[in-house]
Amino acid sequence: MSEAPPPTRYRVAVRELCEFTAKQGSLDLRFTPAPTALEGMAGHALVAERRGEGYRAELSLSGDYQSLQVRGRADGYQPRLRRLEEIKTYKGRLQDQPDSHRRLHWAQAKIYGWLLCQQEGLDELEVALVYFHVGSQQETLLSERCSASELRLHFEQHCERFLAWAEQELAHRQARDTALQALQFPFGEFRAGQRQLAEAVYRAAQGGRCLLAEAPTGIGKTAGTLFPLLKAAPTQRLDKIFFLAAKTSGRQLALDALQALDAPGLRRLEMVARDKACEHPDKACHGDACPLALGFYDRLPAARAAAVAQSGALDQARVRELALQHQVCPYYLSQELARWADVVVGDYNYYFDLGALLHGLVQANQWRVGLLVDEAHNLVERGRKMYTAELLPDSLAQARRSPAARAHPALKKALDKLARAWRALDKAQAEPYRVYEAMPEPLLSALQACSGAITEHFSEHPAESDAALQTFYFEALHLGRMAELLDSHSLVDLSRPATAAMAGNSTLCIRNIVPAPFLRPRLEAAHTSTLFSATLQPRPYYADLLGLPETHAVLQVGSPFDAAQLQVHISRAISTRYPDRRASLAPIAALIARQYADQPGNYLAFFSSYDYLQQVAELLAREQPQLPIWTQSRRMLEAERQQFLARFAEDGAGIGFAVLGGAFSEGIDLPGRRLIGAFVATLGLPQINAVNEQIRQRMQTLFGTGYDYTYLFPGLQKVVQAAGRVIRTPSDQGVLHLIDDRFARPQVQRLLPPWWALDGG
Ligand code: SF4
Numbered sequence: 232m233s234e235a236p237p238p239t240r241y242r243v244a245v246r247e248l249c250e251f252t253a254k255q256g257s258l259d260l261r262f263t264p265a266p267t268a269l270e271g272m273a274g275h276a277l278v279a280e281r282r283g284e285g286y287r288a289e290l291s292l293s294g295d296y297q298s299l300q301v302r303g304r305a306d307g308y309q310p311r312l313r314r315l316e317e318i319k320t321y322k323g324r325l326q327d328q329p330d331s332h333r334r335l336h337w338a339q340a341k342i343y344g345w346l347l348c349q350q351e352g353l354d355e356l357e358v359a360l361v362y363f364h365v366g367s368q369q370e371t372l373l374s375e376r377c378s379a380s381e382l383r384l385h386f387e388q389h390c391e392r393f394l395a396w397a398e399q400e401l402a403h404r405q406a407r408d409t410a411l412q413a414l415q416f417p418f419g420e421f422r423a424g425q426r427q428l429a430e431a432v433y434r435a436a437q438g439g440r441c442l443l444a445e446a447p448t449g450i451g452k453t454a455g456t457l458f459p460l461l462k463a464a465p466t467q468r469l470d471k472i473f474f475l476a477a478k479t480s481g482r483q484l485a486l487d488a489l490q491a492l493d494a495p496g497l498r499r500l501e502m503v504a505r506d507k508a509c510e511h512p513d514k515a516c517h518g519d520a521c522p523l524a525l526g527f528y529d530r531l532p533a534a535r536a537a538a539v540a541q542s543g544a545l546d547q548a549r550v551r552e553l554a555l556q557h558q559v560c561p562y563y564l565s566q567e568l569a570r571w572a573d574v575v576v577g578d579y580n581y582y583f584d585l586g587a588l589l590h591g592l593v594q595a596n597q598w599r600v601g602l603l604v605d606e607a608h609n610l611v612e613r614g615r616k617m618y619t620a621e622l623l624p625d626s627l628a629q630a631r632r633s634p635a636a637r638a639h640p641a642l643k644k645a646l647d648k649l650a651r652a653w654r655a656l657d658k659a660q661a662e663p664y665r666v667y668e669a670m671p672e673p674l675l676s677a678l679q680a681c682s683g684a685i686t687e688h689f690s691e692h693p694a695e696s697d698a699a700l701q702t703f704y705f706e707a708l709h710l711g712r713m714a715e716l717l718d719s720h721s722l723v724d725l726s727r728p729a730t731a732a733m734a735g736n737s738t739l740c741i742r743n744i745v746p747a748p749f750l751r752p753r754l755e756a757a758h759t760s761t762l763f764s765a766t767l768q769p770r771p772y773y774a775d776l777l778g779l780p781e782t783h784a785v786l787q788v789g790s791p792f793d794a795a796q797l798q799v800h801i802s803r804a805i806s807t808r809y810p811d812r813r814a815s816l817a818p819i820a821a822l823i824a825r826q827y828a829d830q831p832g833n834y835l836a837f838f839s840s841y842d843y844l845q846q847v848a849e850l851l852a853r854e855q856p857q858l859p860i861w862t863q864s865r866r867m868l869e870a871e872r873q874q875f876l877a878r879f880a881e882d883g884a885g886i887g888f889a890v891l892g893g894a895f896s897e898g899i900d901l902p903g904r905r906l907i908g909a910f911v912a913t914l915g916l917p918q919i920n921a922v923n924e925q926i927r928q929r930m931q932t933l934f935g936t937g938y939d940y941t942y943l944f945p946g947l948q949k950v951v952q953a954a955g956r957v958i959r960t961p962s963d964q965g966v967l968h969l970i971d972d973r974f975a976r977p978q979v980q981r982l983l984p985p986w987w988a989l990d991g992g
Contacts, residue, residue: 240295241397244595245303245342247570252392253338256331257518258527258563266320266365267708269715274320274363278370279307292346296390299397305343306361314357314374315344320365323690331528336360342389345382354379366683400571403496403539407573408465410495416458417491424450424788428763429459431786436463436601436759441780443607445767446788447984448955453481453605454488456761457574460601461494464573467758470598473589474576477609480898485576485605486546499544500568502577508547508562515696516560523560531567534559539571570596579610583753584617585712590753599758606898607762608948611776614746618721620713622678622706622739627653630703635688635695642700645677645684652677657737660725664921667723670714674739678714682707713741719933720745722925744926745933747778755780766951768982772944775934792958794988801989802970807913812843819912819970820851823886826968827858831884832907837891837953839913841865847912848888859885863895879905889953891915896953908966909957914973915946947982 266274279288286309293302306318317340321328337360344358359374377385421429428446435442436459446452460472474485482501489499506512511521518525534557538545541553545568547561554561566588569575575589582589582602593600604610627650630636636643652674670678685704689695717723720743727737743749754760754777767773770785805818823836838844841864848862861878864871872894878887879901889895891913917923923941931937950969957965967987973979980989 240298240300241401242300242302242597243393243397244597245292245301245339245346247596248301248389248393249335249338249342251396252389253335254331254528254531255334256526256528258516258521258524258560259329259331259518260516260524266322267712267715269712270365271320274365274368275306275318277368278316278318278361278363281370282307282309285310290343290347292343292350294346294349294386296387297394298401299390299394301342301346301386301390303339303343303346305347308347312357313353313355314359315340315347316359316361317343318361318363320363322365322686325362325364325371327690333360338385338389341377341382341385344377345379345386348379348382356382358382366687399539403498407494407496407498410497411461411465414458414462414492414494416454417493418451418454421455422450423791425452425455427788428452428455428786431784432456432603432761433459433463435761435784436460436467436469438784439467439758441754441757441759441783442761442763442786443767443770443773443777443779443783444761444763444786444788445770446763446765446786447790447792448765449959449961450788450791452763452765453484454492456603456763457485457488458492460603460759460761461492461497461574463759464601467601468599469601469758470596471572472574472601472603473582473757474574474603474605475579475582476576476605477579477613478606478898481605482576482578485603486544489574489576490544496542497574498539498572499546499574499576500565500572501544501546501550502565502569502575502581503547503562504578505562508551508565510551510555510561516563521560523554523558524563527559527563530557530559531564533557534564535567535571538564538568545572579604579613580617583610583614583750585749587753590756593756600756602754602757602760604760604762606764607777608764608766608773608952610750610762611746611773611945614750614777615743618713618716618743618746618749620706620710620741622653622710624653624736624738626699626703626706629699633697633699635692635697635700639688642684642688645681649674649677649681653737653739656725657727660727660737663728664724664726666925667725669717670723670741675714678707678711682711710739710741713743717741718748719929720748722929724922724925726922742922744929745776747776749778751778751780754778765955766948768948768951769944772940776940790984790986791961792963792986794986796958796961796964797987798966799987799989800966800968801972801974802968803972803975805912805970805972807839807843807971812846815912815970816846816850819847819910820854822968822970823847823851823910824855824858826908826910826966827855827884827886830907830966833879833883833901833905834886834908834910835895835906835953835956836886836888836910837896837912838888839891839915841890843912844888844890851886860888861885862888863890863893867894876901881905891953892949896949896956899956900959901956902959902963906956906959906965908968909954910968910970911950911953912970913946913950914943914971914979915949915953916942917945943978944982947979951982951984 279286286307288307290305290308292305305315307316340358340360344356348356355378357374357376359372362371431442476482510523514521516524534553538553550565551561554564581587631646636646656671656674722742724740725737805815807815848860881904927937927941930940934940954967957967
């Protein structure tokens with residue numbers, strides 16, 4: 232891909248310009264039903280169809296004002312009537328629409344009006360807002376006849392309000408790019424493997440490609456990916472870099488690396504979830520309830536200006552400080568700052584979720600972005616969760632009992648009808664678990680009717696808030712949306728817990744198993760992306776499930792560690808298969824005790840479940856009461872996790888029992904004597920059950936590798952991650968016991984890191 236020319240003008244989308252210049256008053260995120268993207272598109276298409284021949288839909292327009300280039304797509308133009316139309320689809324009642332929304336719509340429509348007058352040489356124009364109700368399909372048309380000079384004045388006033396900011400942004404961009412060109416790697420020499428990684432990331436950015444990079448722990452992957460992408464940003468004209476992490480620890484590493492890289496003037500923003508940033512969790516996000524929402528847009532310009540003027544990182548603490556100084560909401564301030572930051576550090580969901588903020592901004596602004604996806608093996612499971620939708624019996628039951636349902640018969644009727652359709656389906660299903668070809672039609676119709684009734688209810692009673700009804704509504708909408716997007720990437724299933732005696736307690740799920748079709752367009756929307764992790768084997772598995780573009784590059788960085796650092800033993804005489812669990816308890820406990828007696832120190836012992844872990848821990852405690860042990864428990868709080876990890880002191884000794892795939896099996900760093908060995912008493916294979924068997928069949932159909940994609944690869948990935956806790960630096964020494972005879976199989980050993988020297992144990 233060729234390099235883009237340096238920007239001499241500031242390009243801004245009409246919508247973004249108006250968001251900046253026309254928003255006033257309070258933040259109002261009171262829940263109002265809104266059309267889905269598909270409903271919106273269908274509404275626009277229907278209006279265009281009604282207009283008939285000669286109607287020009289989706290008109291690309293642009294115009295300049297001093298150093299600004301303003302561009303966008305007007306919804307439609309009727310040359311016969313000389314009418315420019317801005318179409319807005321909606322649900323609910325038009326009279327409830329806040330004035331601020333209407334102001335914004337007029338501001339946009341009139342800017343398009345001027346751009347069209349200029350382009351077509353018109354001296355006047357009818358500018359119309361067409362409000363299209365997605366339910367009734369009725370149109371409400373509000374229009375004004377405007378002269379070209381009035382529209383021009385309107386355009387110039389908005390541009391003038393934005394101009395100083397745009398010029399500041401152009402200057403910032405230039406200074407930033409100059410600083411990035413001069414940026415030096417701050418850590419002296421690259422570590423072994425780190426240069427290779429950095430070069431590959433740089434090449435991927437130059438080629439506008441996606442890179443899948445497997446690089447071992449300890450080489451400095453965070454700095455090794457951020458530095459080359461920052462260096463590539465000026466020549467590739469990257470607008471932003473997004474560093475996306477699965478966990479808070481990954482975000483912190485990125486912020487620390489950015490601090491150390493110390494690029495002058497680089498705006499670094501951390502995004503955190505609403506529940507972590509909210510100052511008034513007991514309030515709703517609108518001016519009547521929350522003081523930080525009241526007058527938000529009036530105080531936002533000063534808060535925004537202060538944020539971009541400061542030199543340090545805009546991490547959670549700093550954004551909070553600024554927000555409170557200016558009396559605006561920290562969470563929504565950080566959303567605004569995402570528009571102006573150079574590097575945004577946040578969770579995967581800010582880019583990959585169906586309605587993700589960062590992806591939405593990329594689309595709206597046509598930004599060129601560089602993506603870094605940290606610990607990318609996690610994106611398979613996280614992606615599946617994002618694109619899975621469930622309808623839970625409890626949610627429906629609570630919605631039916633909600634005050635709103637009790638007070639409004641129409642609502643109650645729709646909820647009851649859905650419950651009946653659900654129960655009928657459940658009753659007709661003899662087996663506790665079943666996969667359906669598609670969403671069962673009667674249930675889907677009842678669900679849609681129910682969503683429609685709740686939409687109507689919320690539209691007619693905007694002041695009524697009902698948490699139970701709202702929770703159910705969001706679940707129903709998400710399910711409806713995933714039903715629209717249903718394809719072979721997901722299963723529709725109904726499962727009934729073994730304990731549920733009565734019909735009506737089943738869970739209906741659209742279960743995403745291949746997130747690739749959703750992830751791929753997101754990856755393709757970026758100019759370049761690097762997905763990196765220490766465990767990305769086998770690569771075709773990740774390429775298939777993560778939807779990597781066909782042209783993606785791959786890199787495997789060799790380990791800086793050598794076989795002499797880690798003694799790997801395979802316990803061929805022990806089977807951890809479910810039927811053999813009882814028999815395995817004593818030999819595993821004896822193995823742990825023997826290893827500890829030979830070499831006292833800190834160890835981690837991983838098991839496939841809490842029950843298994845508990846059984847071995849209890850046996851060991853009985854037989855070796857002098858041996859210090861501590862165990863992971865279900866739903867540990869953060870403080871309890873810290874206590875668990877604190878036991879791994881330099882001079883400590885004992886065995887920490889943990890669950891494979893849990894909080895202690897990846898992302899924790901216990902170098903040197905803090906951890907001298909690990910036991911992995913399982914292959915980590917997901918349980919064989921009805922759901923996984925369905926997944927296996929679908930994987931077989933899609934990729935021809937059902938067992939491997941469902942059981943073997945995900946299991947071994949967890950084993951390698953957990954075992955990776957032992958050797959963290961080139962001076963570490965350790966021991967690893969792989970406990971199960973299947974570890975001796977060649978197809979399993981092929982999935983283990985090549986630098987391990989395996990023996991028969
Ligand atoms: S402080 Fe909390 S309640 Fe107030 S606007 Fe922000 S997120 Fe909403």
